[in-house]
Amino acid sequence: MKRKGRCPAPPYCQKHSIPAARTPPVLREFLKKKEGGMRLALVLATALLFTGCDDLWEYDDYQADFHYHYDFQPGGRIEVDNPNNGSVEIEGWDWNTVDVSGVKFASRESSLEALRIDIHNSPGSIVIRTMPPPFHRAWARYTIRVPRKTAVERVSTVNGHILLRNLDAIEQAQTAHLKTVNGSIEANDVHSAIEAQTVNGHIELRDIGGAVTMRGWNGRLEAERIDGACEARSVNGSITIQLDQAANGPIKVNTTNGRVDLTLRGKPEDSIRAQAVNGSITLRLPSETNAHLRASTVHAPITSDFDVYEHFPGRMHGNNSVDGKLGSGGPEIELSTWNGRISVLKTL
Secondary structure (H helix, E strand, C coil), X not given: CEECCCCCCCHHHHCCCCCCCCCCHHHHHHHHCCCCHHHHXXXXXXXXXXXXXXXXXXXXXXXXXXXXXXXCCXXXXXXXXXXXXXXXXXXXXXXXXXXXXXXEEEXXXXXXXXXXXXXXXXXXXXXXXXXXXXXXXXXXXXXXXXECECEEEEEEEECCCEEEEEEECCCCCCEEXXXXXXXXXXXXXXXXXXXXXXXXXXXXXXXXXXXXXXXXXXXXXXXXEECCCEEEEEECCCEEEEECCXXXXXXXXXXXXXXXXXXXXXXXXXXXXXXXEECCEEEEECCXXXXXXXXXXXXXXXXXXXXXXXXXXXXXXXXXXXXXXXXXXXXXXXXXXXXXXXXXXXXX
């Protein structure tokens, strides 16, 4: 166990006794100059009296490293639950073992000793849970290495980010469920479907070998090189999706306050639907695209690099609504926004 290098708590706090309230001299002089200052000083003193010493001086002053190592066969499954602050990083490697390392943090030594890392493991499955003591400030962060061919079933945390990297799927239908509050989610080179959800953080998914679903509140959502259907919903955040080839499934995005930017370098073979309330929508498509385009705005224009054919089923309704064919027609493309322009562009 080691203690971080910061100003130590006063001796009376270290002894866990409650001292007589003391007001710093500068604050005392300030209060004397103000009407009712002594009354405010009494309130502050009462607050100091009933507040724990650790709350006043420290939060994570005590810390200890941990490390566990187990035999683990490719094709196994992993689940991580970290409910009390702290990041979780899982990376694939070329060894038939799982390596769990990290750091425990606490505001007092007794809390650090009471914090448990609970691991249930077998050659084909491992479940890791942080078990914080009740009413104590204690948390942990993880760095975990597993065989590349490992199914990440679920990862959840609070006030920390989640990172997945270099992982292969066990089966086509396998999905990794990732959830955090006040933290980001990132996945790179993961060959499985992903469902990611965060509050107050961004989501970035790149080189994903399966369908993706993103849910975000107060943060941007980004996906690149996705081999599957893509769904994204955001409140107070932009959505950016870039695909180097045609999507193997429909694309559906929705945001309330933020822009939508979609780029497809392969001709669409399935439906595309994008909605926004307070934000623009930009869709980039190959010049040889064949599709049926429906687009509408309320307070901004619609522009297109493509000719939109007005014969069946095409109709033009001024600058704020378009219903027609791109090329010879094909998959449905529906774009709508309230306060923002719509641009349909050709990729370079």
